[in-house]
Amino acid sequence: xxxxDFRIDVKNDPHIARWQREYPHxxxxxxRFLPPGWYDLIDRLFVEIEAxxxxxxSRFCGSVSLSIKWYPGSxxxxxxxxxxxxxxxxxxxQALIQALRRFAMDTEQTCQVxxxxxxxxxxxxxxxxxxxxxxxxxxxxxxxx
Amino acid sequence: xxxxxxxxxxxxxxxxxxxKLEEFPDGWTDLLAExxxxxxxxxSPVSQQRVxxxxxxxxxxxxxxxxxxxxxxxxxxxxxxxxxxxxxxxxVFNGGMSHTCEICGVFNGWxxxxxxxxxxxxxxxxxxx
Numbered sequence: 021x022x023x024x025d026f027r028i029d030v031k032n033d034p035h036i037a038r039w040q041r042e043y044p045h046x047x048x049x050x051x052r053f054l055p056p057g058w059y060d061l062i063d064r065l066f067v068e069i070e071a072x073x074x075x076x077x078s079r080f081c082g083s084v085s086l087s088i089k090w091y092p093g094s095x096x097x098x099x100x101x102x103x104x105x106x107x108x109x110x111x112x113x114q115a116l117i118q119a120l121r122r123f124a125m126d127t128e129q130t131c132q133v134x135x136x137x138x139x140x141x142x143x144x145x146x147x148x149x150x151x152x153x154x155x156x157x158x159x160x161x162x163x164x165x
Numbered sequence: 166x167x168x169x170x171x172x173x174x175x176x177x178x179x180x181x182x183x184x185k186l187e188e189f190p191d192g193w194t195d196l197l198a199e200x201x202x203x204x205x206x207x208x209s210p211v212s213q214q215r216v217x218x219x220x221x222x223x224x225x226x227x228x229x230x231x232x233x234x235x236x237x238x239x240x241x242x243x244x245x246x247x248x249x250x251x252x253x254x255x256x257v258f259n260g261g262m263s264h265t266c267e268i269c270g271v272f273n274g275w276x277x278x279x280x281x282x283x284x285x286x287x288x289x290x291x292x293x294x
Contacts, residue, residue: 087221087233096234098221101256110245113252117243121236 035059039066045075045082053090055132061123062088065097068119072112073104083108086117088123092149093141095127135158170194177201188224190267190273200232200279202257205245218251228283229276232258266290 131154266274266287
């Protein structure tokens, strides 16, 4: 699988339309490179980050910027804290770090195609990147090989 | 970044070095050294040395740089002191870049919006290319 294969119809995807509306400060172009099976995990991450320090609706920026990178078999969420975090409590910092870590671990265990629990990683013998898949999509991929 | 600084960061902090940093302004190399040093302090001197975070640098199309971090060690390993230190460290570094002259490193720079890319410059270097 090529990285670009995840590209989706940004204008018409319902998740993306909602994220652009509700989380413009967290949303980024990186979404184009993430598989749709992980969209619920991304949604939960947005909710968790927003709960730590809700954005002032009159401002575009929130307390942190977010970037998510896709790797074969997982994804990693990174944050860039802004000046508003200088008054954060240890509990807020802990909530952020735990949310990022949990997201990364959950991508390793969630089917990147449909979002169901994954049963393993399918490694291809050719140039395609490995995939985290549920039983159904693992079987489907193997049948088509 | 000059070659001496490149060699320093590549040897001292290979875990966070990225070729993109070769484009990092000379005036910010002290900030970068302080940033990496502070991240390294997540390690206790008496336990096995680990890479606690991955670091990723982004430069926007219009100019400003930002540092991003992602936790790399287990959730239970992060104490309240660790997470507070981490978030403060990145926030201070990001804030430092927005107030430090890219050329000389003086902490009284402010944004020059035109011409693009935007730059953070002090009065003396305001008209530098």
